[in-house]
Amino acid sequence: MSGENETNGAERLCDSLIAQGVDTCFANPGTSEMHFVGALDRRPEMRCVLGLFEGVVTGAADGYARMADKPAATLLHTGPGLANGLANLHNAKRARTPLINVVGDHATYHLKYEAPLASDIDSLARPMSNWLGRASHPDKVAAQAAEAWQAAVSTPGVATLVLPADIAWGRAEPGPIVPLERIAPKRPDEGRVRAVAREMEKPGRTVLLIGGRAVREGPLALIAAIAEKTGADFVAETFNARIERGAGRVPVAKLPYPVDDAVAHLAGAERLVLIDARPPVGFFAYPDKPSLLHDPAASLHGLVEADEDLGEALALLAEFLGVEARRADAGAAPAVARPEAADLPRGPLDAQATCAIVAALLPENAIVCDESVSAGGTFFPASHVSPRHDYLQITGGSIGIGLPLGAGAAVACPDRRVVCLQADGSAMYTIQALWTQARERLDVTTVILSNRRYAILEHEMRNVGIRDYGENARRMLRFDDPALDWLALARGHGVEAARAETGAALADLLRTANSRKGPFLIEAVI
Amino acid sequence: MSGENETNGAERLCDSLIAQGVDTCFANPGTSEMHFVGALDRRPEMRCVLGLFEGVVTGAADGYARMADKPAATLLHTGPGLANGLANLHNAKRARTPLINVVGDHATYHLKYEAPLASDIDSLARPMSNWLGRASHPDKVAAQAAEAWQAAVSTPGVATLVLPADIAWGRAEPGPIVPLERIAPKRPDEGRVRAVAREMEKPGRTVLLIGGRAVREGPLALIAAIAEKTGADFVAETFNARIERGAGRVPVAKLPYPVDDAVAHLAGAERLVLIDARPPVGFFAYPDKPSLLHDPAASLHGLVEADEDLGEALALLAEFLGVEARRADAGAAPAVARPEAADLPRGPLDAQATCAIVAALLPENAIVCDESVSAGGTFFPASHVSPRHDYLQITGGSIGIGLPLGAGAAVACPDRRVVCLQADGSAMYTIQALWTQARERLDVTTVILSNRRYAILEHEMRNVGIRDYGENARRMLRFDDPALDWLALARGHGVEAARAETGAALADLLRTANSRKGPFLIEAVI
Incomplete structure (x- = not known):
């Protein structure tokens, strides 16, 4: 199907993205996207990064764009695949991250039969998209992809282009791809x-x-x-x-x-x-x-x-x-000496000690992804005097962004160390990101703040005036029975890991982790 | 807030669900649901089952209702929490499963400020809901919950009730709860x-x-x-x-x-x-x-x-x-003798041998949850003569249902063994269900058909005429680098596990797993 004068909609879409400078696609494909996968396969200049769950795909695309200052594409499979990615698209939209979703759908003529996987993709996409379009013809999809790109980078925000299977596989006229320009920001009033x-x-x-x-x-x-x-x-x-x-x-x-x-x-x-x-x-x-x-x-x-x-x-x-x-x-921070290693807490860990140690040992030019929720509050003030770094946060309150965000940032900046400061409860929503870190050999250090509970919710129960509560509530706020085995979870996804129960152990592990190649996970037991 | 003559909207909602016979709530709560958590806490007759990811919550509610023939409630946190649960709600809707989602939202007066976690919940919920409502007053929420129940059991299907925080915490008039009846099916034409x-x-x-x-x-x-x-x-x-x-x-x-x-x-x-x-x-x-x-x-x-x-x-x-x-x-299956253990394949495993062995060793009155996708095709014919069992499938093509479905079925039927026949790729979407199996000590045997690839997509590539493909496509269709370590993944979630590479080993492990209490995972390397 890719003979000299033959091309299809999927290839036109792919070529248009490449023409706009998009060279990374985070993907979790399905049957309706096989022609797009085939098109990507014939374009090795597009880096394809697999996520084993769509929340990883969208969170990584967010982290990538925050650091690359340009959008990645995602490849998602119909309504449910998009749905799995929506939580982190919500964060991306709130972060005003440029991002282009390509969502495969049934062939246009097949939709009316309401096959089992059919759903109202537009209704699902709209709340988390700044721009939403539907590829309508193999000859038009290149222009539509350029429009999606333009919306993503100019808004900036989340652009979602639905790609019906027959538009992807339909024969398209070959011809030059005409890229669009970013709409320049206006002069302020x-x-x-x-x-x-x-x-x-x-x-x-x-x-x-x-x-x-x-x-x-x-x-x-x-x-x-x-x-x-x-x-x-x-x-x-x-x-x-x-x-x-x-x-x-x-x-x-x-x-x-x-x-x-x-x-x-x-x-x-x-x-x-x-x-x-x-x-x-x-x-x-x-x-x-x-x-x-x-x-x-x-x-x-x-x-x-x-x-x-x-x-x-x-x-x-x-x-x-x-x-x-x-x-x-004038306001730049003075060159304050960071705490000496000897001054760091060496005894049993708590949240504050963990934050102090991570801040003190932050490598030069690191990228910090902070989804520490309740346990990480002291990291930010402790790291004003850390070496220069970028600090990325959860923006929309949709937990489960930290590990994917770190993966995406590492894809964007292969010469920098990513340090994820990660709450344990939140990590579980997109734990599959660890596998993508391993697959892509990404230089990510993940520090799990392991307190085996939704501590923020225990706090919020008090906040709304509920002080004494019993078994039913406790069983919804704590996950200490059984405790998650973070070393096993990491190894299960192909990531090396170790546990720190003291400040001294955490410091040792951080020094090793931050200076090696590839991902490493540290469970900080607090 | 629960003095003798004081009650709130959350308690009225909870009491109404209980009055309708709903006694199980699969939950992943957040801040806006703290009053509902408080209400559940004061109703120990409602069994609360925590999932560490919302896809677990909704998939388990589906499995529960398929076996209990009555709905469970879910508790989900605002738009993104609902979004994470949509993929399995899609399956539930396609299965015509009765199910009642309670989705927490911001306080009504807070919505206009577009706080970071605000989103268009209705637009997200509609595609996967047969009934959609929004609690409008603490005094009305009991009746609205009854309506949601009635829709869920009469359609049957997915009913979604959005619960704004101020309706949950607002003071309600105490008084009798008036349950509704299921709308009886009509006489056929x-x-x-x-x-x-x-x-x-x-x-x-x-x-x-x-x-x-x-x-x-x-x-x-x-x-x-x-x-x-x-x-x-x-x-x-x-x-x-x-x-x-x-x-x-x-x-x-x-x-x-x-x-x-x-x-x-x-x-x-x-x-x-x-x-x-x-x-x-x-x-x-x-x-x-x-x-x-x-x-x-x-x-x-x-x-x-x-x-x-x-x-x-x-x-x-x-x-x-x-x-x-x-x-x-007249058509009942004859009492065919099942294959003797000695006749089962004992050598290196493949998909067909795995299916034959699982079918042959199925315990009496088991519940089979089949998300085996491409590898499990021979299980169904092989199990016609297995002991009586229920056979539950993915219905909407939204992968990631198997492990949650098994958890929910086991909650519904504590005296029966659940056997999940589970593809490895699909398992990863809701792998957190293993933790719920461990937390609730559920009698679930999970057999992972471990082929380290999206085999169905490799097949579909050929199906659409793409026979030769390269690195980019392969990297989206295989996850063998690194291979997932299933024993570690299971242990990480608190579930014991073992690996089988031969038929003899699989048979031994199945006999042990199916006769013990609590969950067990077997990686069948195929």
Whole structure:
């Protein structure tokens, strides 16, 4: 079917993705995608990475794009395959990650028979997609793939292209592929930026709430300079796609997760300037706690729209406020010596000791994937002075992202070490990511914070006023009977592993793990 | 909150489910469901079964209901938690399994802020739900839960009730719970049944295609008697929720999965009578193969609508055809001696030998969960003469149901042995079900057909004409590098396991596994 002048829809789709610079496809294929698999097979320049579960596929595509700053494709099998990937697509959408899903479907003429695997793919895809399309003809699929790419990188966000089997196998006209360009961000509204500057010059406390593209190194430095000049505070959103941080960079705090702490953090602020951030809102509602985290009397001012150029907006704001460009590194972290190995906790582990040790031993230029949930809260402040690193978080609250995110980041950055700080309960949702780490020989160190319970839910039970509870509740909040054997789980997926019960053991294991090739898992028993 | 005259929406929901006879809840809770967890905790008569991933929860609820013939509840956390459970809900919907999902959502007043975990739950739920509702007031939630139950058992199918957090925690008026009744099936249309009888008396081959409720013991016996009297053939649909079979029962063949084989099976039939079955359609479409499996000239005749009484319809048909009631056991399998242990294959294993051995050593009154995909095709014919057993299949093609299905069936039938015949690739989608088997000490024997590849996809590549393929395709179709270590995977989840590479070893392990308490996993290396 790939004779000199013969091609099909699947090949046109594949060629179009390649023409747009997409060279990585995370995949879990099924029968309806065999022609697309065949097309990928004839394009060795496309790296295909298999996940044994679709949540691995989508989470890895998210991690890849956060680090590569360009989208990967996914290959998913009909509605249920997409459904398995939706939880991490939810995180990707919230992270504004560019990502292109190719979802195979039945042949168009077969749909009306409602074969057993048929389902309403559009209804499933829509909530977690910024763009949704359906390939309609073998001759059009190249253009439709380019549109999906354009939407993914320009929004940026999740684009989902449904590929019916007969469009994939249908004969297509050969011919040149016409790539599309990213839609350039607009110039920011100068009047709006000037109004924000005027607001900031008024008396009273200003908090700059920053997120999205604003927590990368360059924007952060400028924001710190603006804050220093104006006396404003700045704080990042609670969950961030990628913060560039560590020694020599501006340290930025995150708005606390607990509602009371976040309200306290923003108390007294007369105005919030939102820099690529959304109005601060509680992750959940609780009886007798507010939904909004800022003072009801405070005013909110957006600096920049999602489709505007953030760098230009910040430069304008700096100009209007008289911030000198050469001061742009004013807020950078001083070269603080990291704790000596001798100062690290050596005795029995707890969550705080684990975080301190992981932060202290972070390798140069690491990528941290943080899905530590309740146990990892002290890692972030402990790692302000760690070597330069990227810090990737769960963004949409859909647990089970950490291990896939780490795999995808490692695929994007083969010369850097990935360190996953991973809660045990959350790890179980996409545990199959360990196999992809082994298959691709990815340089990932996973530290499992092993407390054998959904500690966040035990906390939340108290939070909603339920203090005494019995067997039924305990059996839904703890998984200590039986305890998961993390060394066996890792080995089962082809990943070497070891257990640390003391700080000394954890430090030893981390030094080894972080300097070797390939994945390694450490169970930190806390 | 549960003082003498105080109650809340969550407790009303829980009490309503209990009043309807629902006493099992498969759960993976999150923060927005803490009040429901609290309510369950105060109702020890509700058995709560934790799954570490939502696909386990929904698949187990499916297995439970297929065996208990009544629904369990599930507890799922917001849109992403539901999304993780959708693949197996798809199977449940296709199996027409009664099932009640309780999906927690944000408090109603919090939704408008689009907190990070907010998503369009209705859009996600609709494709895999037969009934969808949203709890609207603490005083109404008991009635709404009863409605969900009624829909689940009457359709039968999947009912999804979204429970916003403030409806759960909101104070409700105490008072009696008013249960609803199942909507009784209608009397079948006598004229339609008579017309079917007349058709069957005409010359030419008739095939009775049977499914749903018709593959249980009683209907099967009557169908066999009707077939014997009229000379018609009968065959079950390819995928069935629950076939009652084994020694002393009517053996029924299944319509083959491959399109060509299915077409051959139905070739020459001038008419098909659909008995709780759907028109036969290919699982997938293929280039140059038909979508419909029967002869285009054949006529199709439905015997019974989904909301009609199947038993009455069959009795009427028998009456019209002059089939004597006492002949109803005419087609029962003769008491064929099973193969002696000495006759079983003892050498290196392959798929066929594994199936033969599992069938030969099936314990009395077992429940077989078959997700063997490509490797298990010979199990079904080999087990016609096995002791009486129930045979549960994947129904919607959404792989990853086998291990959860087995867990749920074992919860429903604690005095029976469950035997899961499980493909390795499919097992990985919901591998966490092993932990639930261990936690609940379920009597499940899992036989992993370990061939380290998606063999069905290798076959499908050939099916669509792709014979020679290279590294990219191979890396998406095989997972032999690294090979999964099944013994470690099982132990990691708290399940004992052993490996069999010969028939003799498999037989020894099966005898031990099937006679012990609790779960055991056998890797059959094929």
